[in-house]
Amino acid sequence: MADASAGPQTPSELPGYRPVLSLPQLDVLRRYGAEQRVAMGDVLIRDGDETYDLIVLLEGEAQIVEHYAQPDEFVIVTYGPREFMGEIGLLTGQRAYLTAVVSAPGRVLRIPVQQVHTIMDQELELSELILRAFLLRHSRLTRLGSGLTLVGSRFDVNTRRLLEVLSRNRLSSKWLDLEGDPTAEMFLRRLNVPVADLPIVVVPGGELLRNPTNRALLDALGLATPPADDDAAPEVCDLLVVGGGPAGLAAAVYGASEGLTTTLAEDTALGGQAGTSSRIENYLGFPAGLSGEELAARATLQAHKFGVRMKLGSRAVALSSRPDTHQVRFEDGELVSARSVIIATGARYNRLQVDRLAEFEDVGVYYAATQMEAQACTGKPVVIVGGGNSAGQAALFLARTCSDVYVVIRGQTLGNSMSRYLIERIEQAPRIRVLYETEVTALLGDGALERLTLRHNADGTTSTLAVGGLFVFIGATPSTEWLNGQLAMDEDGFVLTGADIPVAQLESVEHVPLLLETSRPGIFCVGDVRSRSVKRVATAIGEGSMAVRLVFDRLQVTGVTVAESDRASVV
Secondary structure (H helix, E strand, O other), rough: OEEOOOOOHHHHHHHOOOOOOHHHHHHHHHOOEEEEEOOOOOEEOOOOOOOOOOEEEEEEEEEEEEEEOOOOOEEEEEOOOEEEEEEOOHHOOOOOOOOEEEEEEEEEEEEOOHHHHHHHOOOOOHHHHHHHHHHHHHHHHHOOOEEEEEEEEEOOHHHHHHHHHHHHHHOEEEEEEEOOHHHHHHHHHHHHOOOOHHHHEOOOOOEEEOOHHHHHHHHHHOOOOOOOOOOOOOOEEEEEEOOOOOOHHHHHHHHOOOOOOOEEEEEOOOOHHHHOOOOOOOOOOOOOOOOOOHHHHHHHHHHHOOOOOOEOOOEEEEEOOOOOOOEEEEEEEEEOEEEEEEEEOOEOOOOOOOOOHHEEOOOOOOOOOOHHHHHHHHOOOOOEEEHHHHHHHHHHHHOOOOOEEEEOOOOOOOOOOOOHHHHHHHHHOOOOEEEOOOOEEEEOOEEEEEEEEEEEEOEEEEEEEEOEEEEEEOOEEEEHHHHHHOOOOOOOOOOOHHOOHHHHHHOOOOOOOOOOOOOOEEEEOOHHHHHOOOOOOOHHHHHHHHHHHHHHHHHHHHHOOOOOHHHOOOO
């Protein structure tokens, strides 16, 4: 039986990864759970469990095991007295993907997940301690490749789609590349799965998914909300938020906290592009910064706390309206009706105009710099194209593990598009070099990206650079295809709001749009998808919360009764 618990510590495994609870903290936790005696070999949590408890060890020891009772069983860590077991999936509803088994008899405190959420809501000190430990553990498990297993070809579009879902949702996983990993074929033979069925995903607990949709994958992990019953009359919610980035999460949290029945729909991952950021350092109230993962996790917990209905893994495909309600249809067939809609679908980074780009996407070319991408490039040089804050944050993050980081921009300075604090840190980082007036003109490699060609516009020369990855953070294309031109937009396709909407594009002459309202009454737009928005996390969150107040104002105008106390408390 292999044991990784004695391995070297990394920075994310320093204090906080395995906190030892104080006696007063244990006394608080006892109010929420029940003690139980356990014997050697007792299974406390089994991979595949749909729900499971927070386990606090009072006496004895317990091990966290991957592939429990199988030939390749692997012990990840051993916990002792006054330590607790679990990671962020316990709070988000993800099914267990590891097994906890007693390795020395003793006593445990079992706290049901409902009570854990109460602790997170009401016990500030313990909430911070638990959340921090869970996030650090998730980071470590991601590096280990624990969790589900994806088998597929790097050349297959569906393999790349699933890789993006796993990366954007920050799901701990292992990818066996059919072309690049010699264990892939052995794995398929063991499962008796033909190559024609690829890609497949093996979910802890034994379930095998053959080329699953995004929704099916999230559902198998316990993360997707079942669609409404087709036979039941559709309920009309007060607020539908389409898009789960910072703006959408803020709108959902504020809407639900003010008593609006709220549905939040997100097709890829809660947190949006901001959720993939390694460190957000200029967000008010966090002087040491916080990761996009932490921001998304905290916001998601708040949304659950206030009763937001989460609809994940299904893309909005159509919008329609009636005099008193709006309907959004999703690709899974569900039709959600709402009195008000907030569009927060964000924008996608543009693709480089170079040959072979599609061939290398997700096997060398990336649009996010999370731990999963960094792990694929460890010890290798990488190139980042783009001069905005996302590019700067990615450069600093990748410089921790990559041998060299080259930031490539066409301009002569970073000062026009990047915050000063990031520029100063990049200038001081020994592994980061900025290549001004430079463009990527060619991608080279056999199966995976190995080299790229750079053109230096100042002198017209070219050079070839060996790389482990190319990260693209250039421009943005709004995610508005599903609107089918029904709302007023600017020349680049971003949604117009408020006074920016030409009178000729308003749906009626009586409609005077509110600040963040679109050309259709009752439909609002926030965040990166909005025309002339400020591309900053804090601004997106502010717009999301502000839009909720405007929703109340519009509902009042249309005759929907809203308690005055509720209106006064909207911030």
